[in-house]
Amino acid sequence: MRTVTEERIIPTACAHNCGGRCVLMAHVSSGRIVKITTDADPDEPDAPQLRACLRGRSYRSRVYHPDRLQHPLKRIGRRGEGKFVRITWDEALSEIAGQIRRVIGTYGNEAIFFPYATGNSGRLSEGACMRRLLGLLGGYLGYYNNYSNSANTWGLNYTFGTENTASSREDLVNAKLIILWGFNPAETYFGTNTPYYIQRAKEAGAKIIVIDPRYTDTAVAFADQWIPIRPTTDNALADAIAYVLITEGLVDQAFLDRHALGFDEAHLPNGAPAGSSYKSYVLGTADGISKTPAWAEAITGVPAQTILHLAREYGGVKPAAIIAGYGPQRHAYGEQPSRGLATLQAMTGNIGISGGSAGAFGWSGYGRPPRVGSLPVTNPVKLSIPAFRFTDAIEIGTAMTTAEGVQGGERLTAPVKLIFNLAGNALLNQHADINRTARLLADESKVEFIVVSDQFLTPSARFADIVLPATTWFERNDIATPWAFGDYALFLNQVIEPLYEARNPYDWVSDLAGRLGVGDAFTEGRSDLDWLRSMVDAARQAWGEFPAFEEFRAKGVYKYRHPEPFIAFQEQVAGGKPFPTPSGKIEIYSPRLAAMGRPGEIPAIPRYIPAWEGPSDPLRARYPLQCIGWHYKRRCHSIYDNSPWLEEADPQEAWLNPADAAKRRIKAGDRIRVFNDRGAMILPVRVTPRVMPGVVAVPQGAWWTPDKHGVDQRGSLNVLTAQRPTPLAHANTQHTMLVQVEVVRRAGPAWFPR
Numbered sequence: 001m002r003t004v005t006e007e008r009i010i011p012t013a014c015a016h017n018c019g020g021r022c023v024l025m026a027h028v029s030s031g032r033i034v035k036i037t038t039d040a041d042p043d044e045p046d047a048p049q050l051r052a053c054l055r056g057r058s059y060r061s062r063v064y065h066p067d068r069l070q071h072p073l074k075r076i077g078r079r080g081e082g083k084f085v086r087i088t089w090d091e092a093l094s095e096i097a098g099q100i101r102r103v104i105g106t107y108g109n110e111a112i113f114f115p116y117a118t119g120n121s122g123r124l125s126e127g128a129c130m131r132r133l134l135g136l137l138g139g140y141l142g143y144y145n146n147y148s149n150s151a152n153t154w155g156l157n158y159t160f161g162t163e164n165t166a167s168s169r170e171d172l173v174n175a176k177l178i179i180l181w182g183f184n185p186a187e188t189y190f191g192t193n194t195p196y197y198i199q200r201a202k203e204a205g206a207k208i209i210v211i212d213p214r215y216t217d218t219a220v221a222f223a224d225q226w227i228p229i230r231p232t233t234d235n236a237l238a239d240a241i242a243y244v245l246i247t248e249g250l251v252d253q254a255f256l257d258r259h260a261l262g263f264d265e266a267h268l269p270n271g272a273p274a275g276s277s278y279k280s281y282v283l284g285t286a287d288g289i290s291k292t293p294a295w296a297e298a299i300t301g302v303p304a305q306t307i308l309h310l311a312r313e314y315g316g317v318k319p320a321a322i323i324a325g326y327g328p329q330r331h332a333y334g335e336q337p338s339r340g341l342a343t344l345q346a347m348t349g350n351i352g353i354s355g356g357s358a359g360a361f362g363w364s365g366y367g368r369p370p371r372v373g374s375l376p377v378t379n380p381v382k383l384s385i386p387a388f389r390f391t392d393a394i395e396i397g398t399a400m401t402t403a404e405g406v407q408g409g410e411r412l413t414a415p416v417k418l419i420f421n422l423a424g425n426a427l428l429n430q431h432a433d434i435n436r437t438a439r440l441l442a443d444e445s446k447v448e449f450i451v452v453s454d455q456f457l458t459p460s461a462r463f464a465d466i467v468l469p470a471t472t473w474f475e476r477n478d479i480a481t482p483w484a485f486g487d488y489a490l491f492l493n494q495v496i497e498p499l500y501e502a503r504n505p506y507d508w509v510s511d512l513a514g515r516l517g518v519g520d521a522f523t524e525g526r527s528d529l530d531w532l533r534s535m536v537d538a539a540r541q542a543w544g545e546f547p548a549f550e551e552f553r554a555k556g557v558y559k560y561r562h563p564e565p566f567i568a569f570q571e572q573v574a575g576g577k578p579f580p581t582p583s584g585k586i587e588i589y590s591p592r593l594a595a596m597g598r599p600g601e602i603p604a605i606p607r608y609i610p611a612w613e614g615p616s617d618p619l620r621a622r623y624p625l626q627c628i629g630w631h632y633k634r635r636c637h638s639i640y641d642n643s644p645w646l647e648e649a650d651p652q653e654a655w656l657n658p659a660d661a662a663k664r665r666i667k668a669g670d671r672i673r674v675f676n677d678r679g680a681m682i683l684p685v686r687v688t689p690r691v692m693p694g695v696v697a698v699p700q701g702a703w704w705t706p707d708k709h710g711v712d713q714r715g716s717l718n719v720l721t722a723q724r725p726t727p728l729a730h731a732n733t734q735h736t737m738l739v740q741v742e743v744v745r746r747a748g749p750a751w752f753p754r
């Protein structure tokens, strides 16, 4: 007779780095997760349910995936070849301890690096624990920036004096017009429930316009109008909108006079040359070119009439919000859209008011609520590099200087020799120019040792010397909080015992710390639960209503409630407080940027700069199509690429306009080769008018799967992207590339890696 064990329901969470974080309820029977459900609390306007999406709901398919890493591995073949043998944790940790001692002894702590990695956003993640340990051992080479929005944050800092420029989402309902500019929250969320707030605004009567080369899911769900635009040309559209606002008297001059620097000649700072204001640039006083809608049409592909109507609409309705995603800034000169859209917001006086907007949709936090703290880490090494330039640090080592973005010193004092790639796939797959990165990593005379912790043998893990099998959220306790917008905290309860030989980060790093003689300093005599308890105690000190540890744990979620929406820069605009820039104004003209003396790439005012590999690059003779990526609903970056459930829901395919397909005799259902000088990939095509002519769009995050000729067989976008950073922020430009596309009629190579 079959015994039926009672089903228990344990609160835990999905903490993928999609910007959201959602409630998961794990149903367990006989020690096995049999079902996942989600938030069943009442859905209240000031505390909406945190319902999981398809990805989170299929987390069970990750936990019990047949390819889960089961035990530690040690490389035996050439690096990157993917040949490993099974070893014990004891062997793995003594090898790692030995490598840490050797590298610190030979090269110094500055030779140890952690690439960007967002796979585990818990408070006790592998990255948090290992940074704490290495801090106790003298430190490691740090990084600044991220892969998400660094061109944007630099642009915002130079304009507003801070990157925390966003109002809270509850305020969207007060906007009469919302322009979603390269923003696709129906797929990317940017915080659980962002589409819900847009829906509320729509129901309250807001008109919604989407500006994107693709007719996105967001456009399908919400848009009254879709304006397709050529990638990299957003500033030309912004400049032409500004032209119409100026010439038709739609500028809020009183706002600019009070709050802005350098919009017009009368408000230029001392020392700025005559003719250098934004208005002079737009009207063509300085260069003889008026930035008219007709001028912008030729660049952007947006008809002049459409631009005229858009400008009249944005200048004629108040309050109106421009909500930009990060798509427009993950490009060559990505700092410019950040500053250009801020200038339009200032020109219409939509900053600091309810229903308006400032800057792009930020996630760095708008100052509320007090967040749950993290594991204390102190890094004695002060040197750091831009996150996106770690392969440059590998390639040129101590020749890397402030010119390549080194901070905290003039130059690197050691080459990168030991890498800890923990819960990340940006060692290879998510970083630009995979073929170049693979060549650099394969060279054992450069990086001497690579440790990877993951749940799967990802393309990055294949380049490891030691692979450590990681637990999933369901196998450990932790706390997670979302990007800025979600006013809540989640407790992830352990649901099942760790599978196979997978170990929790706090557990194996404590073990490693012991081997390196700093066990007590690392743990301070505390268990993982003790640390989580101390974080909750501190959160309670700062926010009296935060529940006690056991109560929080039992419930699994705490939702903060706020009586009013947060309006960014209200204190400055209504209260007369200065903006946190050196001049106290919104710096449309930035004296700090002017002082850099590189006006061609880093202008003092925002402006359209034709991109490398953009629509006017002569390289288009060989590679005529602009290729962009996007963050796809069926994956979180590369996570779930190996999930058959999600592949069935949303396959990996390239979008191509019917006109471009017809020119190349490509039909629906064909397989196509997408290629440029850096690489080639083969994947199925979706012939669709949902992408504008001249653009091919490939969802980013597929696992690199090269055949023996180096041609990727999966559609892993970074075989085509370039390791070329933006000029100011040193940020990634992974949406900027030119390609050619052809149909694949038969198997066989057409491309070889350099």
Ligand SMILES: Nc1nc2c(c(=O)[nH]1)N[C@H]1C(S)=C(S)[C@@H](COP(=O)(O)OP(=O)(O)OC[C@H]3O[C@@H](n4cnc5c(=O)[nH]c(N)nc54)[C@H](O)[C@@H]3O)O[C@H]1N2
Binding pocket: 017, 018, 019, 147, 148, 149, 181, 182, 183, 184, 187, 188, 189, 190, 211, 212, 213, 214, 216, 229, 230, 231, 232, 233, 234, 325, 326, 327, 328, 330, 331, 628, 629, 630, 631, 632, 633, 634, 635, 636, 637, 638, 701, 735
């Ligand atoms: N499902 C899912 N959600 C995610 C993630 C994920 O991997 N999967 N990742 C999360 C992370 S870490 C991040 S940083 C964010 C990323 O969020 P974003 O960077 O905003 O997302 P993208 O999809 O790259 O770009 C947004 C839109 O910009 C468009 N776009 C591209 N180039 C241009 C351009 O030149 N001009 C204009 N106007 N539009 C352009 C794209 O077609 C896309 O629809 O998403 C987060 N959310």
Ligand SMILES: Nc1nc2c(c(=O)[nH]1)N[C@H]1C(S)=C(S)[C@@H](COP(=O)(O)OP(=O)(O)OC[C@H]3O[C@@H](n4cnc5c(=O)[nH]c(N)nc54)[C@H](O)[C@@H]3O)O[C@H]1N2
Binding pocket: 116, 117, 118, 119, 120, 126, 147, 148, 149, 330, 422, 423, 424, 425, 426, 427, 430, 431, 453, 454, 455, 456, 458, 470, 471, 472, 473, 629, 630, 631, 636, 637, 638, 639, 700, 701, 717, 718, 721, 734, 735
């Ligand atoms: N072409 C192109 N490339 C891009 C982007 C783009 O738009 N276009 N976007 C960029 C952006 S915005 C970002 S944020 C980066 C993201 O880059 P990454 O942070 O590297 O993203 P993921 O692919 O999600 O890698 C996370 C890894 O962690 C593993 N993992 C998950 N949970 C755990 C855990 O609990 N423990 C351990 N040890 N491992 C775990 C997963 O299996 C996965 O391999 O990608 C960037 N790359």
Ligand code: SF4
Binding pocket: 014, 015, 016, 018, 019, 020, 021, 022, 051, 052, 053, 054, 055, 056, 057, 189, 192, 636
């Ligand atoms: S992937 Fe993001 S939106 Fe989906 S369940 Fe997880 S945290 Fe929520």
Ligand SMILES: [Mo]
Binding pocket: 147, 148, 149
């Ligand atoms: Mo990101």
